[in-house]
Amino acid sequence: MTTLIKGARVLGGDPADLLLEDGRIAAVGGRLSVTGATVVDADGLVALPGLVDLHTHLREPGREDAETVETGSRAAALGGFTAVHAMANTDPVADTAGVVEQVWRLGRQAGLVDVVPVGAVTVGLRGERLAELGAMADSAARVRVFSDDGHCVADPALMRRALEYVKAFDGVVAQHAEEPRLTAGAQMNEGDLSARLGLTGWPAAAEEAVIARDVLLAEHVGARLHVCHVSTAGSVEILRWAKSRGVQVTAEVTPHHLLLTESCAESYDPVFKVNPPLRTDADVQALRAGLADGTIDAVATDHAPHAVEDKESEWAQARPGMLGLEQALSVVVQALVEPGLLDWAGVADRMAVRPAAIGRLDGHGRPLTPGEPANLLLLDPAARSVVDPAALASRSRNSPYAGRELPGRVVATFLRGEATVLDGKALR
Ligand SMILES: NC(=O)N[C@@H](CC(=O)O)C(=O)O
Numbered sequence: 144m145t146t147l148i149k150g151a152r153v154l155g156g157d158p159a160d161l162l163l164e165d166g167r168i169a170a171v172g173g174r175l176s177v178t179g180a181t182v183v184d185a186d187g188l189v190a191l192p193g194l195v196d197l198h199t200h201l202r203e204p205g206r207e208d209a210e211t212v213e214t215g216s217r218a219a220a221l222g223g224f225t226a227v228h229a230m231a232n233t234d235p236v237a238d239t240a241g242v243v244e245q246v247w248r249l250g251r252q253a254g255l256v257d258v259v260p261v262g263a264v265t266v267g268l269r270g271e272r273l274a275e276l277g278a279m280a281d282s283a284a285r286v287r288v289f290s291d292d293g294h295c296v297a298d299p300a301l302m303r304r305a306l307e308y309v310k311a312f313d314g315v316v317a318q319h320a321e322e323p324r325l326t327a328g329a330q331m332n333e334g335d336l337s338a339r340l341g342l343t344g345w346p347a348a349a350e351e352a353v354i355a356r357d358v359l360l361a362e363h364v365g366a367r368l369h370v371c372h373v374s375t376a377g378s379v380e381i382l383r384w385a386k387s388r389g390v391q392v393t394a395e396v397t398p399h400h401l402l403l404t405e406s407c408a409e410s411y412d413p414v415f416k417v418n419p420p421l422r423t424d425a426d427v428q429a430l431r432a433g434l435a436d437g438t439i440d441a442v443a444t445d446h447a448p449h450a451v452e453d454k455e456s457e458w459a460q461a462r463p464g465m466l467g468l469e470q471a472l473s474v475v476v477q478a479l480v481e482p483g484l485l486d487w488a489g490v491a492d493r494m495a496v497r498p499a500a501i502g503r504l505d506g507h508g509r510p511l512t513p514g515e516p517a518n519l520l521l522l523d524p525a526a527r528s529v530v531d532p533a534a535l536a537s538r539s540r541n542s543p544y545a546g547r548e549l550p551g552r553v554v555a556t557f558l559r560g561e562a563t564v565l566d567g568k569a570l571r
């Protein structure tokens with residue numbers, strides 16, 4: 144299989160041709176010509192390394208009515224991703240080598256992106272005792288990221304033990320930072336608006352307190368900590384402080400926390416209910432600045448598909464979570480590239496290079512140079528389109544961007560040299 148991409152702007156630079164052969168980038172240069180190659184016209188398109196998501200909910204096993212490994216993989220490929228980390232809050236929970244290997248195999252069968260299972264930190268996500276972290280790390284799935292996401296590892300002694308344990312195989316604990324005692328019954332960001340809307344508040348301090356505690360624990364035991372879906376200005380400050388001390392901490396922000404604010408809740412439309420909640424405009428600005436200066440390492444989607452009956456109810460009854468894979472890059476273009484906060488190299492760094500490094504993934508987030516695995520996407524930055532949830536590849540419809548016009552269209556995605564998406568359509 145040989146593909147010749149003509150005239151792509153690698154990281155937004157001057158147009159060049161890329162030859163993909165045997166799963167690798169064989170050559171990059173001006174006016175390459177090869178007989179028998181499939182030619183892809185990339186005039187005006189930006190080439191980026193295939194995106195890597197550290198935080199995806201694929202819902203299989205257990206809620207295949209909301210998403211499967213295959214449908215979520217298709218959504219990912221359409222969004223320009225070549226690897227996604229599948230969160231462990233499935234049914235059964237991914238807390239054994241057996242379950243993570245099952246998810247890993249389903250990903251291989253779908254063949255659209257590399258599906259990298261996340262292992263649960265505690266048995267059943269119950270926060271009582273550690274799951275078999277070593278067995279998951281040694282399994283065929285080679286788990287390196289462990290998370291009870293959906294739940295916080297609230298017990299500090301258990302969190303400390305998890306951090307110590309994963310050091311042995313260079314793993315990382317990805318914390319859903321939410322002090323449960325401060326968020327009982329919480330529905331949205333705590334502030335004047337929650338008071339006016341009569342919805343129980345989720346205070347910024349419930350996130351920040353756990354991050355502060357965990358960076359101190361990570362420093363004390365010398366382990367790697369990753370913070371999921373950072374949502375407040377205060378969290379960015381704590382991370383900046385921790386990094387200045389040399390703590391091995393990394394953090395992610397979601398596309399929705401980079402674009403949307405708590406004011407979405409005024410509609411009482413539960414599509415905007417999410418954990419952690421949408422915050423204030425000042426938080427959004429601080430998150431953008433934190434991502435731009437590298438305090439926040441990565442954009443991660445927290446793609447959280449939910450079935451209609453779990454989402455289209457009264458606000459208080461609806462499950463938290465929103466779709467993200469297919470629009471992630473467009474949101475980053477709107478929130479950071481267009482305002483001049485990130486260039487294309489910066490987008491590649493925060494959406495491919497650093498997430499691959501945090502997950503210790505080989506072969507992803509690599510430069511687009513000869514000899515490297517041909518994992519890449521082609522983006523039309525000039526295209527704009529209105530999001531139609533009915534047209535999404537996800538099995539669920541809970542997109543917070545419905546009816547919004549967003550910039551950028553993923554035209555093609557290549558996984559090890561094979562197109563998974565061409566002309567904006569998934570090939571399998
Ligand atoms: N983000 C959410 O609101 N929901 C996630 C869980 C999580 O990421 O905490 C889910 O699994 O639905």
Ligand SMILES: [Zn+2]
Binds near residue numbers: 292294418
């Ligand atoms: Zn979470």
Ligand SMILES: [Zn+2]
Binds near residue numbers: 198200230293445
């Ligand atoms: Zn999540």
